Amino acid sequence: MKPWEVSDELWALIEPLLPQRQRRFRHPGRKRLDDRLALQGILFVLHTGIAWEHLPQELGYGSGMTCWRRLAEWNKAGVWQRLHEVLLDRLRAADALDFSRAAVDSSQIRALKGGPQTGPSPVDRGRPGSKHHLITEATGIPLAIILTGANRNDVTQLRPLLDAIPKVRGKRGRPRQRPDVVLADRGYDHDKYRRLVRELQIRPLIARRGTEHGSGLGKQRWVVEQTFALLHAFRRLRIRWEVRADIHEAFLKLACALICWRRLTSLR
Template sequence: MPRTRRWEVSDAWWEKVKPFIPPAPSRAKGGRPRMDDRQAFAAIIYVLRTGIQWNALPRELGASSTVHARFQEWEQAGFFKALWQAGLEEYDEVQGIEWEWQAVDGAMTKAPFGKAATGANPTDRGKSGTKRSLLTDGAGIPLALVVDGANRHDVRLLCATLDGIVIMRPEPTEEHPQHLCLDAGYDGAPARQEVESRHYMPHIRSRGQEKQEKICLPGHRARRWVVERTHSWINRSRRLLVRWEKKVENYLAFLHLACAQLIFTKLEVFG
């Protein structure tokens, strides 16, 4: 069901999320009552979608220190990646992942406080930045995502991206081949060898070549753009426009959560 405020957690989505919430730690020594899991999850989504700093979290959503502690607790338990994986599995059952045409592309963002997985951004006067490498299916559904320093070449991240699919990838066959669309930055023997060794058929094109093919070839459909659109979808979660997290694990947790929300939103539409 469409929502105008994307940070709100609908009843339908919470029912999907609830089974994956990690069990609460033992409270044998007593202490204050634990914050409700749904309230904590909603507050984390609010931070993700609005980009607000932890210490600026509205008090009615919960104490910022408590919500941040729950975020850290769930990150260490692998909750956010598990939620993304569960969303992909359900999406595959309901709609079907379009394995035939996949696409990879990288995107860079500033990382003023980041430590691990950062580097001098060559497009931002050498300032500290992070690059995320994303693999999507033919409809732009995120299948794999890795991060590294902004100075890391896309080709160096390709192997980790292709090997990082969070659900089981079906084996390509002659009847059901799998194509991989890449931009001209991946052109070269090393990238082609890595792609072909994983039984993909590489399609390496610049944006200009794609436009020319669309003009010259009747019925031609440009396919690489879907991964660029997914980067844009992810950036709607304003917390990810700039990497404020010092720990790369926390940054990845927010990315995994954004991927999960994207997929569950589409599942609500199909439902």
């Protein structure tokens, strides 16, 4: 099976999350493209990085514009966020989530067409860029991701990332939302933000600036780098081609859900 083809098992999870649209009886117009085929067209673009207008018609996934509209429509309806949450619930039910610690980091990409949530990149000669801010649990499963301009300081997104972690169910009792410890590199070294993290009853373990390397955090924090590698294996996420920030965010959330799905299927 090709990576952009949707299995019956995955479709059984996604289909109930999609908004239902009633077809008009009078003047119904052209029949709407099947949702599963539209999703496969979206995944084809996400995996290959191809432009929407170059989506091969012979694959039967409809036009690129149709798939683009469906991606935006479903993102607005919260489908990708809910899919991510459903998969996190299933991972917790399978004892595959470790909230004993979490790791945060960021990654910069070029934004060739500009748009909201872009800014001059300090590591790319001031060219327009965006930044992915990611938090994972102890084994590298993505919990939340945020898009900002490339000039946004990493530490400013530490508290928003922790707040963006959904309430993860899957077991009896209260949902789990907060890790016990959060690990971060020197870019997050600021006492003000340590206090903000402690307010959530989370212990911050953040490397200090000016100290020698070898703090030992890298032995636990490497998982977030691994997850970034998985995210950027989706070619559409290596460069931001979308002017609209919500479209790029939709791709990010969908990619996080797919990483969770792969982890879930690997447990069987």
